């Protein structure tokens with residue numbers, strides 16, 4: 595998609611600005627695809643079924659186009675906002691970024707989320723647990739599959755979003771944001787939503803095989819503690835209004 599077409603598409607009223615910033619990127623399950631510019635772009639880019647195939651040459655060629663478009667957009671943004679790319683790219687700025695990344699990685703909520711994602715990986719690697727994750731169960735098979743899908747979708751997502759939240763908070767300390775909504779809180783909010791949904795999904799799996807109940811309860815307890823820690827670290831996250839998802843979040 596060329597730059598002008600992208601700009602024209604972006605100007606359509608149906609899109610909610612920034613809706614994709616605090617979503618869970620699960621477009622297949624998203625109730626707001628028609629309001630999302632990001633979704634519209636990817637649909638246009640990959641409308642040809644062939645381009646959906648990751649091994650297809652057309653896919654990579656589309657990505658090369660997207661790469662060129664992105665560079666053009668960057669150039670435009672630099673001109674428009676008077677940014678100095680050389681300043682962004684100094685050794686000191688890289689070192690500073692790395693220092694903050696390390697600080698975020700060692701934050702307790704990020705460390706706990708990383709442990710959770712590894713534990714889930716191990717759990718699903720065990721053949722006995724694959725039975726639960728797999729098929730062949732008559733009872734409530736659909737909801738079971740949904741539950742596994744939810745756990746798998748959010749397994750790494752929670753860590754990634756908490757990293758962004760903690761990392762963002764470090765930047766925000768240096769900025770004067772006053773009453774503006776904070777990116778760190780939006781990221782923490784979607785991480786909390788992912789935790790809540792994962793807890794619900796583990797609850798759905800609970801009881802299917804009694805020998806696994808204790809382990810499943812441990813997952814639920816672990817996530818519940820993580821949830822509490824995230825709420826303590828980001829006390830305003832729950833009230834952050836995610837553009838386009840206010841109704842879903844509040845149930846109103």
Ligand code: SF4
Nearest residue numbers: 617620621624630633
């Ligand atoms: S808002 Fe919905 S459609 Fe858009 S990127 Fe997020 S999940 Fe996908």
